[in-house]
Amino acid sequence: MSEPGRGEAPLGSPPEQAPPVLALAGVSKAFGAVRALREVSLQLFAGEAHALAGENGAGKSTLVKTLAGVHRPDTGQVLLDGEPVEFHNPADAQQAGVAVIYQEPTMFPDLSVAENIFIGRQPRAALRRIDRATMHARATELFTRLGVALDPEQPARGLSIADQQLVEIAKALSRDARVLVMDEPTAALSGNEVARLFNVVKALREQGCAVLFISHRLDEIFELCQRVTTLRDGGWIASEPVAGLTHDDLIRRMVGRDLDTLYPKQETTVGEVALRVGRLTREGVFTDVSFEVRRGEIVALAGLVGAGRSEVARAIFGVDRWDAGTVEVNGRRLPAASPTAAMAAGLALVPEDRRQQGLVMDQSIERNIGLTGLKTLRRGPVISRAAERDRARDWAIRLQLKFNRLSDAVNVLSGGNQQKVVLGKWLSTRPEVLIIDEPTRGIDVGTKAEVHRLLSQLAADGLAVLMISSDLPEVLGMADRVLVMQEGRLVAEIPRDRATEESVMTAATGRAS
Amino acid sequence: MAPDVTAAKPAEGVSVPAGTGRGSLGRFLRWDVLVGMLLVLVFAGGSAGSPGFASIDNLSFALGDLGEIALIALAMTMLVVAAEVDLSVASVLGLSSALVGSLWDAGWAIESIIPLVIVVGAGCGLVNGLLVTRLGLPSLAVTIGTLALYRGLAYVVLGDRAIAEFPQQYVDLAVNDVPGTPVPYPVMLFILLAAVTGVVLHATGFGRSLFAIGAQEEAAQFAGIRVKRIKLTLFVLSGAIAAFAGVVYTLRYGSARADNGVGLELAVIAAVLLGGVDFDGGRGTLGGVIAGVLLIGLLRNLLMLNDVSTEIQSIVTGLLLIISVITPRLVAAVGRRRIPAPASSPPPPES
């Protein structure tokens, strides 16, 4: 595990003289019977990066949306420069200088990058016309300030997630935002992209901007922030300087108890080859990718976002077509582009995007778990509801799923529990090879450890696991071998004992070491 | 990958919790149940207030008159559940009618005409399906195109002719009641097919797949469901059923014309939506659709019997349609006060 970076000299305590730029005072928000926020207070000062920590479901997103004007508090106040204000809608909040960067970037794919930045506030020429030249010039200027090269006239469709984040930040910059709220901006980014983002944020902070930063990666909180507010179950736990805290302190505040190790890797005996990928190529996406995964092994596929890792996984599983190469599971070659055949051969893929790809959000837990087993749940031509329910209950118990009823829609579950449903859905197919893409993205610390323990246990039981992750500590903590991809090619294979942050990042960025 | 075909999705500022229809309130106030209750009301009111309404003759006729719409609605329900739509069904019906007429006129045996026409209908559906699944085009746009194309082909086949004089034993099959019952043969066939469709939609893996595709196509694909093939199957099925409905239509009216069934697609879609199937896919019940078909048919029949003008009938149909989509959202809005939005879902109480 890496040493938490504390490069910046943290300001020990908030500057008491000026009132906070933005503050919440005793804010409560309930949805029906559920109280998402209970009397939460928070103060954001100019020039300060403030972390918001808490498990999924602790109320972080509700808090962000309250600041953004999406939700209005039931009780309590939002204070701007010490004065109570009411944000009726996102536009009000933006007017007040609050810029929010959401977990998933909110782009207009059909509009140009420049328009995405200036939508609703385009520079005007005579007769209130849009002044395109000025707009593009200002966009270019913003990108120069951010130190990135993006073409303002390029359509946003097809931008990488990292680039989309940058456009969002450019948007915030262009508003001269006084408060920048970032809801898990790094979830989809990899090492050097995070570094680039942090440089930008630090510069903003130094210019007097208040930053509210949310991340499940504790290292990042320690690297970037001066103070941290912790929420648990919708309630405020603490607001304190980061300086005096350790990882364990923070986890204890979030979880309310001590956690065992986050990466409970078990030693296993490696068996025969379960998955063999030979010279797999999809034009323009990845080229000549060959590797194998053995039983009992956890192989991590590392690299920057956009290096083609998820795309390889999709092709192996057959969601995308490959143009050349072979995929063998237990020595049997798979046809191209057939998830059905891949499943029959014993493959399972826990996809990257839980909400879009992993789950049918409106449907119940039991239906989601049953979806991969429609053939096995049949009694005659008809699906047996009892069998479906048994299967769901079985996995819910095994995975320690927290739920009310199995017939509840999965969209009422927290992110971690949703990920457990996805796991249950796939493990119930009794796979021999499990491909798991970003196993713990957006999952709180407690559940994260559970997922890791589960993966470890599965490998020990003889499952072959291919894990894709942008979370380097996770890669290093869990993998027996690390494969590194860069620009669509497999560039390095690093065994566990030689894998370090440095060796992986060097390979991923293609810099000669 | 196919773009999402929710052309008609309402623009909305914040995401609407989609699952709230299944909330505690929604459990009892489901639209399809309401439609069923409305149907009972119409029936009871009609029997009490209009002398001719509850007579066997009238009901038998009213049922028979719904035959084609009901048949096509079966396939349409499955399509809409899978978040697709087929606007070309009435044109396939017309093409099928024109083919039946011209082949019959050319001296073909009706026994070979019927299977052939159904195959042609399946072919029409196949074209729709291939354009939607292979090219990833929105089905709304594709089937507006084939709506014109197939109707045009019907005119090419039959032109201005109207063919009549079909063999009596077949006309009888389309018109007469099953002996001993007040149920016309096509309706009996519909009941059988509806039972099969109901089981397929609500109790088989295929049906589960449809709901998953409609609710979240990508997730369905990642779960190993053959999305494209299933959609293709649905379009083929829809074409074949529409063609078969064309045969029934032709025999029932004893007249094959190129313009048979013009505008029927809107009636079918109205019935399906009235039955509570979500146009965005992923939600609906066949029972609701059947209630919807019956409600539209019986209500129209009742209004006619009471000499309510067509204009008012049209207005009533339109209003029912609007109410049918507004009500569930209102119920959901009421439910939203008790159920949190998913975007900010707090942890569920531990079990």
Next chain:
Amino acid sequence: MFIFPRRLASTAALVGLVSLGLTACGGTTKDSAQQGADPKASAAAPASADPNAPIKEGLKIAFLPKQINNPYETIVDKAGIEAAKEYKGEAKEVGPSDASASSQVSYINTLIQQRQDAILIAANDANAVCGPLKQAMSKGIKIVAYDSDAAKDCRNLFINQADSEEIGRSQVKMLADMIDSKGEIAILSATANATNQNAWIDFMKDELTKPEYKDMKLVKVAYGDDDDQKSFQETQGLLQAYPDLKGIISPTTVGISAAARYISGSKYKGKITLTGLGTPNQMREFVKDGTVQQFALWNPKDLGYLASYSAAALASGQITGAEGEKFTAGKLGEYTIGKDGEVILGAPFVFKADNIDEFDF
């Protein structure tokens, strides 16, 4: 690549089985059906008519036009409803908003349930309405077709506005007079399936085979679908496609007015002769500005009036619909039933600049 899934195959098989199961043995073709068909039992006609029977009071009769909201049909039906007041009957007009046979059928059923004494129908499709009409007749309801006939064995009477043959032939004659029987001509009809239109067009074609019209050539039958815009555009197309076109016959009120409107505003005005069937109110402007010299129509009010009385006579037992029977239609006087139960209103009236102002319908 594409394999029909099993379920689909089984459905197809089911459909196939059903259709096969319906078959006895050997195919049923048009020929075999006609050979095997029972001689059509003539519709339940009472044994005899009583020419002296008075018209019953309180008769319930219903007009079922091709389409409600068609102004021409509205004029006809209103006149019929007025006529019913004269003989103390109750008349009403019901009907679909689209001109389709299927929607007329629903209305026939309703009228049967309402136990009307007589149904007057302008059939959208002669055959499609036949089944339910027979059913109505079997329940003692009298059926009178007007404007557009239903199949002969499904109605008691057909009130023909004018003899179809006469309409067809006279239209050709009228045009021939105006263009000296020379040049290319075209017909702008309503929908391709309109039975009365097609009957007239057949007679027009037949008339054109006569030697005196050897220099007239019918180059095209176009369909305006009784839609203004479509008829308009079809007229344009005709004039462009056939630059030598001398005359157009449009035997439909929508078609002739749209064509006249186009011609009056185009360079073709005065070069092309337009005639056909139209209402005076629609055509007045174009007759006055010289676009149209003359056109024909029967008086639609008389048509409705006659139809109404004939229905009453049928329902009262004065007539049965047999050839040769006579009845009195109020102010219009006595009519005789002709062949196939047809009653002909009279010759169409020709409207010209000097008489058009005498009419308002």
Next chain:
Amino acid sequence: MSAVTAGRSSRGVVDLVFRARELSIVAALAVLVAVTAGVNGNFLSGQGMKDIFLNASILVLLAVGQSVVVITRNIDLSAGSVVGLVAFTTGDFLAADHGRGVVFAVVLGVAIGALCGLVNGLLVSFGRVPALVVTLGTLYVIQGLDHLIAHGRQINAVDLPPALLALGNGTVLGVPYLPVIAVVVMLAVGYYLRSYASGRDFYAIGSSPEAAGLAGIPVRRRVMGAYLFSGALAGLAGVLWLSRFGTVVADAANGWELQVVSAVVVGGVAITGGVGTVYGAALGALLLTTITSALVVLKVNPFWQQAITGALLLLAISVDRLLALRVARVLRRRNARHGS
């Protein structure tokens, strides 16, 4: 860094395709007109051109209104029925008293249309129900109202004030009013959508309704606006319909909804929103009308006309899609070559 160059060239490709969308319609039009004129010189005569433009104008107006709605990822099926309602009610209004002003009639027609649009807009944006279903419902309702008001009556040219009829058939400098009105409306709307912030909002909403809400765009108000505008244009189209045809019964423009949607789709406005221009939609409308006229002039069997129109629509959207897929592939390869 190569991202800029990659971006520039990819933009070039994308731009070209979008422009190619409109260019290809122009090309198709040119070929169609050339072939037809080759067969029959009359097609390109002054009268022939005038006819084509006159025929297209009303459809162009409706297509412009519809494309604004479609760009916001919605649809307005009730447009045709609004034309019918407005044509009849304004006709009725003017026929009742010749002294009533034509200008007032135009305003009245547009107001009735806007009212219908308002109802649609309220239901779609505040009721949050699928636009297709709502406007299918209002289509039935408006049609029913129209028929109820008309009740089998007919408005004849003689009943209308000459000034109104002159609007439909008169010319300014030899060009008929109707196409002038249509072109002016098209240019104004096209310019507004491209060059005004609120105009860009429509594209943003269609591109991603969720993001639009979060970006502070007044989504409901804009969607309302789109419907209001589409309704008002349908109202204007109704008045022009009346002035052009003079004779109006209740079912004017009956069934036009699908034709309008076809024009918009052929014109390259994506039915999934966010993409397309009103110029494309107007060209699409022009193309569809020209095809109908050309088929008559080419003496194509009238029974083939509808089939050909349908096939062309399918061809248009398929080619469009194939082009888009091709561009995506080119972009993908290019990105791969340049690195990301």
